Amino acid sequence: MFGQVLKLKHERVAEQLAREIRGGRLALGSQLPGEHALATRFDVSRNTVRQALADLIRQGLIETRSGKGSFVTFDGRTIDDRLGWSRALAEQGVPTTVRILRLELVHEPELAERFDLQSAECVAVDRLRSLDEGRAISIERSLVPAVGPLRNLPEQGLTGSLYAALRSAGLTPVQGEEWVDLSRVTQSDAELLGCAPGDLYLRTQRLSRDARGEFVEYVESLLNPDRFRLHLRFGEASE
Amino acid sequence: MFGQVLKLKHERVAEQLAREIRGGRLALGSQLPGEHALATRFDVSRNTVRQALADLIRQGLIETRSGKGSFVTFDGRTIDDRLGWSRALAEQGVPTTVRILRLELVHEPELAERFDLQSAECVAVDRLRSLDEGRAISIERSLVPAVGPLRNLPEQGLTGSLYAALRSAGLTPVQGEEWVDLSRVTQSDAELLGCAPGDLYLRTQRLSRDARGEFVEYVESLLNPDRFRLHLRFGEASE
DNA sequence: CTTGAGAACCTGTCCGAACATGTTCAGAAG
DNA sequence: CTTCTGAACATGTTCGGACAGGTTCTCAAG
Numbered sequence: 001m002f003g004q005v006l007k008l009k010h011e012r013v014a015e016q017l018a019r020e021i022r023g024g025r026l027a028l029g030s031q032l033p034g035e036h037a038l039a040t041r042f043d044v045s046r047n048t049v050r051q052a053l054a055d056l057i058r059q060g061l062i063e064t065r066s067g068k069g070s071f072v073t074f075d076g077r078t079i080d081d082r083l084g085w086s087r088a089l090a091e092q093g094v095p096t097t098v099r100i101l102r103l104e105l106v107h108e109p110e111l112a113e114r115f116d117l118q119s120a121e122c123v124a125v126d127r128l129r130s131l132d133e134g135r136a137i138s139i140e141r142s143l144v145p146a147v148g149p150l151r152n153l154p155e156q157g158l159t160g161s162l163y164a165a166l167r168s169a170g171l172t173p174v175q176g177e178e179w180v181d182l183s184r185v186t187q188s189d190a191e192l193l194g195c196a197p198g199d200l201y202l203r204t205q206r207l208s209r210d211a212r213g214e215f216v217e218y219v220e221s222l223l224n225p226d227r228f229r230l231h232l233r234f235g236e237a238s239e
Numbered sequence: 240m241f242g243q244v245l246k247l248k249h250e251r252v253a254e255q256l257a258r259e260i261r262g263g264r265l266a267l268g269s270q271l272p273g274e275h276a277l278a279t280r281f282d283v284s285r286n287t288v289r290q291a292l293a294d295l296i297r298q299g300l301i302e303t304r305s306g307k308g309s310f311v312t313f314d315g316r317t318i319d320d321r322l323g324w325s326r327a328l329a330e331q332g333v334p335t336t337v338r339i340l341r342l343e344l345v346h347e348p349e350l351a352e353r354f355d356l357q358s359a360e361c362v363a364v365d366r367l368r369s370l371d372e373g374r375a376i377s378i379e380r381s382l383v384p385a386v387g388p389l390r391n392l393p394e395q396g397l398t399g400s401l402y403a404a405l406r407s408a409g410l411t412p413v414q415g416e417e418w419v420d421l422s423r424v425t426q427s428d429a430e431l432l433g434c435a436p437g438d439l440y441l442r443t444q445r446l447s448r449d450a451r452g453e454f455v456e457y458v459e460s461l462l463n464p465d466r467f468r469l470h471l472r473f474g475e476a477s478e
Numbered sequence: 479c480t481t482g483a484g485a486a487c488c489t490g491t492c493c494g495a496a497c498a499t500g501t502t503c504a505g506a507a508g
Numbered sequence: 509c510t511t512c513t514g515a516a517c518a519t520g521t522t523c524g525g526a527c528a529g530g531t532t533c534t535c536a537a538g
Contacts, residue, residue: 008491008492010491034517034518044492045492046494047491047493047494048492048493065355065500065501066520067500067501068502068518068519070519179468179471180419181441182464200439200464202420202421225420230418230419232416232417232418233416247521248521249521284523286522286524290521290522303489303490304488304531305530305531306529307532308487308488309489480537481538482536483535484533485533485534486534488532490527492528493524493526493527494523495522495523496522498520500518500520501519502518503514503515503516505514505515506513506514507510507512508509508510
């Protein structure tokens, strides 16, 4: 199920600090305790604390300045929907709950044509994401190939995350394309999202393939622009 | 000035190994010496070697498998072409003209603080892009470091593209971050864009750095969502 | 010949320590 | 009052060591 145990110490430390940041106990701009203090508090070495802080930096939650300290850069409002495929989607932002709107086998000849897929048989997974307080903030409609264990998703239901299901089916997204534009919310989507029809939402469309170029996922998301911000890291330092 | 010495040991190690990989002395698929061997060869600790290897992994040059070793994954092509890059695509084939709104030396201590820049002295270049029929569709505000020939931009004017000017100043963007969200157009921007104040526009903010991590450009764009769509290609096939 | 125990490699994680360098500020020197 | 200096404390880098766990091969037992 959920709540997989983090065995790695630096992951546990990072996880705990991330909770405090996202939960608002560590506000935007506030300074974290020093590395020595954190090492004492979590009963780990400073190196382990530094590794945890490096994780938080990668997630964009904090930044650290030499000689000064580490400071929260997370504004508590927006959720980074990372275009960078390498980011684990587990490190999503604010606590949210997801409701499955649809989970069924479908035929998508149009998609198969457009992206040159081997088969038009897909599993459709539509999800409505809400803040824990209840407000809906996004709709995510995924199409994944109906192969292997994924074929049984409609009967068995989706227990963990969709990405976990894809992984256990041997599908790991490592390349693809993504488009971002603005879209007006339809009448039916507006009812789900609790907004007015015609409201402007961020729309992202992403096609993912694995290392061999096989189709992994096509997902179209409608994101509340007050809650989501897209974040992309590109290139590499030569260092 | 140029050719800055890499003082950090793990950078020197990574640099040397990267040279051997890119130079072909370490071929695609071949195994690197073990971490202990590298530590002995470079006369550093294994931790330092591991830090260097982590850099190479991030650059996509190698991958390491637990219990087996590190293997070259670089296929010999130039690395500069494999940037994941998001680009605002103007409607293909629609000619646009650009008007320079501002071109001057400015002081940006806030930007320098936020992104840890060496100097707060920048050249500001604001541009208004319009369809040839006249309608304005975007505002792009750039800040580039006031170094070398760029310093003279305000007096000499911008003849070619800003990208060309950066290149001739030795600044080539190869890494960075980009954010995308929605923004309401201010009163003054609305006049420039010929839209109503408060209209929703796509806003992108991009910070670019060169291979050494030096600041190259910070650009904030306001894009008419009817005219622009963002497109990103990410990842790479394994072959 | 097949199998399995184990040696001998490898990388992964974590520790405590040392020293370098950046930042701040109180207090001495001018 | 202004300026400089140094203590105090922050992060940055590197070290050597320890142990866990994955991988491969050898070689003895069956």
